[in-house]
Amino acid sequence: MTVGGRQYEGRMSEIWDRLRHVTDPELDESVTELGFVTTVEVDAVDHVHIQFRLPTYWCAANFAFMMADDMRAAVSAVSWVSGVSVVLGEHMYADKINRGISQGQSFQEAFGSEANGDxxxxxxxxxxxxxxxxxxxxxxxxxxxxxxxxxxxxxxxxxxxxxxxxxxxxxxxxxxxxxxxxxxxxxxxxxxxxxVEGWRLxxxxxxxxxxxxxxxxxNAEFNGALCRGLLSVRFDMTTPLPERPKMNPS
Incomplete structure (x- = not known):
């Protein structure tokens, strides 16, 4: 369904807000604030397409999978969304992660014998x-x-x-x-x-x-600074990401 520019802009803002609440599990920082999410698009049938990246080619597969799955779940909960595609780029396990997320698999199902732990x-x-x-x-x-x-x-x-x-x-x-x-x-x-044990202090x-x-x-603050540094070295962080579209393409 095609919607007007103002409504589409509102829907895009809603999706970005949902993604803002998804965090890197190790750093406890928003994937949007960290600069991981590069693209969000809503097509003519209200299917949301998300692309994201990570600081290194070898970032832990389980963390990458969790972030992708959390993004999919957060956006899928929006009432008007008909479907969600989440794609990780330039990562050694991108194919397995992307296929697993698209097929609704668990980490264990996606990685089989390579999966280590729950x-x-x-x-x-x-x-x-x-x-x-x-x-x-x-x-x-x-x-x-x-x-x-x-x-x-x-x-x-x-x-x-x-x-x-x-x-x-x-x-x-x-x-x-x-x-x-x-x-x-x-x-x-x-x-x-x-x-953390549930005891009164x-x-x-x-x-x-x-x-x-x-x-x-x-330790988390050090890792956060390291991730930002690695991301800035690997990718061009000075050029702004493409602006969110103001109109839904016909």
Whole structure:
């Protein structure tokens, strides 16, 4: 179905917004902010075509597969989308990944005997690391604002949700809540802050706990800087990507 320019522009914005919430599993950064997504197109029958790239030819196949599958799932959830194609370019396993995603296969089905381990366990491991990084960022800001450890360890999710805590344009509360459910129930009266094991945090030693979490983020920050550097060396990052089309091609 052909749509007018304004409606098409709105649909493109909606797709880019969905992709913005897809993250590199290791870095916990948006695939769009990292510059991985190069092309998004919507054709005449509302099928979305996505192309993406990675910093090196040999980036881990399981991470690449997860990102491709997450992009497909995020965009497929949009009500008007009739189908999604996700294509990884210039990667040693691009053919297997692209074929597996297009056929709706799991990582194990796509790679057969080459697959090493269950992606669900890998995914959970990195979701927990992402949770820790987001928790550290939020707790650090709250402590800097003057909240006492005794207040924070008894704070409920309902009390946390009404707070506005920003840093460098990021909504720290919103980002944290996106990962909070991985460690425990998220009812309004549930504790806002838990450890990765699902335990309540003690007031005594909370600041030391936060310093410990900070070490988790150092490695991810280094890897993020490395990925950006490698991407800029491999690809032309100075020329802007093609502008999003304003009109749906007839």
């Amino acid at each position: 992606l669900s366990e890998v995914r959970r491991t990195f979701l927990l690391k992402a949770f820790q990084r987001r928790q550290e960022a939020l707790l650090s800001q709250l402590l800097a604002r003057g909240y006492r450890p005794e207040q924070l360890v008894v704070m409920s999710l309902a009390e946390l949700e009404v707070l506005l805590v920003e840093r460098q344009g990021q909504d720290l509360v919103g980002r944290y809540l996106e990962r909070r459910e991985i460690v425990g129930p998220c009812s309004p009266d549930a504790p806002a802050f838990l450890s 003690p007031a005594d030693g909370l600041e030391a706990y936060v310093r410990g979490l900070r070490r988790v983020g150092v």
